Amino acid sequence: MKSKIRKNSVFIANFIVLFLILVTYLSIQINEIEFYRQMAYDEAIKDAELTARDINDSLNGFVIEQRVVSQMMSNDMFLKEWCHSETGETAGQNVYSLYSYLREYKNIYGYDVVFFISDSTKNYYYDGGFNKTLDENDDFDSWYFNFLTLHQPYDMQVDHDEVNDNQVSLFVNCLVQDKGFQTLGVVGVGNNMNSFQRQVAEYEKEYGVEISVVNIGNAHNSFKGSTGYYKTAEQVAEQFGVSEEELCQNVGDEGLSLTKDNRCISIQHNNELNWNIIVQKDITNRINSIMDRVIKRFGIVALFIVVYMAFSVTLMRKLNRLNRKAENTDDLTGLLNNKIFSENFERERKKKNHKQMTVSLFMLDVDDFKIFNDTYGHLYGNTVLKIVADGLKETVENTGVVARWGGDEFIGVYFGSPEETLEKLNSLLEEIKGIETNKTITCSCGIAQVDLSENLEKNMGRADKALYTSKENGKGQCTIYEKK
Incomplete structure (x- = not known):
């Protein structure tokens, strides 16, 4: 029982240590992940x-000049006077002067x-x-009429440029x-968006992001x-x-x-264009990298x-085996x-594979052992017991x-008949007698055939009777139990 308690205590202690290590480690990892x-x-x-802010600034730089130039033209007296003379x-001659005026601005600003x-x-x-x-x-012309209904001084939008092969351009009206x-x-004025697109592409590559632009309030067009x-x-x-509501x-x-x-x-808003600039950065790979490191450490x-x-x-x-051996082994012999x-006897006799075996039980004691102790001392008596024990171990061995x-x-069990056991033990007794x-x-020894249907106490009773027969007949001998 003590061994079992000790065993369980060691196991519980190890479990607690490992549990605390695991809990501490997981707490650290969870905090680290977070x-x-x-x-x-x-x-x-x-x-x-x-x-998003950089793109917003780039857009402002891209369109401010177009807006300023367009506003300058809208306030130009030449254009207003030409409208009255249209x-x-x-x-x-009249309309050619307008064409020349428009062409001059194109050439100056490109x-x-x-x-x-x-x-x-x-x-147009x-x-x-x-x-x-x-x-x-x-x-296709809806943009013009929609712009007028806005009642705003200017408007910016992306549309097809029908005089330049319908390329997609940014217009300032x-x-x-x-x-x-x-x-x-x-x-x-209208300018294609290629330079803006290239600049956005560079931002995507540099920052590892996705970028999109949405019109949230300019005049609708085709x-x-x-x-x-x-x-x-x-x-x-x-x-x-x-959702579209979030974007717009x-x-x-x-x-x-x-x-x-x-x-x-x-999401950043560009006031000049009335556009929302949406920039997304996906950190899945970064999170996966963190998790990979955590998993490796956990491994x-x-x-x-x-x-x-x-x-x-x-x-x-190993300790249990040593403890069990120490607890179940006689220190002296x-x-x-x-x-x-x-x-062991009670466990083994109940096994089915032993039912057909012939097994003998023997009991043996040292004759007049008290004389050894009283005459030569207990240490000498212990030596006698050790001699007998060693002889029994060698005699029984694996049988x-x-x-x-x-x-x-x-006491001992021999896997053989009482007669075979008798022969073995008689040989041992003679050998012990010859020791100086x-x-x-x-x-003296008593031998009885084991009845596997009966417990150890009853089997010992028969062997003990045979032992006393040996004592009564002069000691120094072995006797097989015979039922009277």
């Missing part, structure tokens, strides 16, 4: 915000197109001449009014698609996994930052725990003690089991 995850989110949001003709639309005739004039007369029912604030027409980074709210919502909300000058799963999204800790457990279990088993012999029952008494000692050592 720390690095938050740091990754903070860095990603910062990168997204900086990128004849509606598309050729002739725009793709410089145009003017007369509100009275709806004629540009630096290359007359384009067409706008039709309110033509979807400015209202031209006379002194009485009557609308005379719309003047503007252009419903996307061009590179300029997309519809529906397309961007699907791309980034956010007014985020003010400070902008708005969102987190979706492992993605950080920054090392798990391996340590497995090795520690294996070592502990092996050590505990090295034989089993009566406790473990009794337990039986022997134990010290107590005092000078020994202060007094000749003789032993």
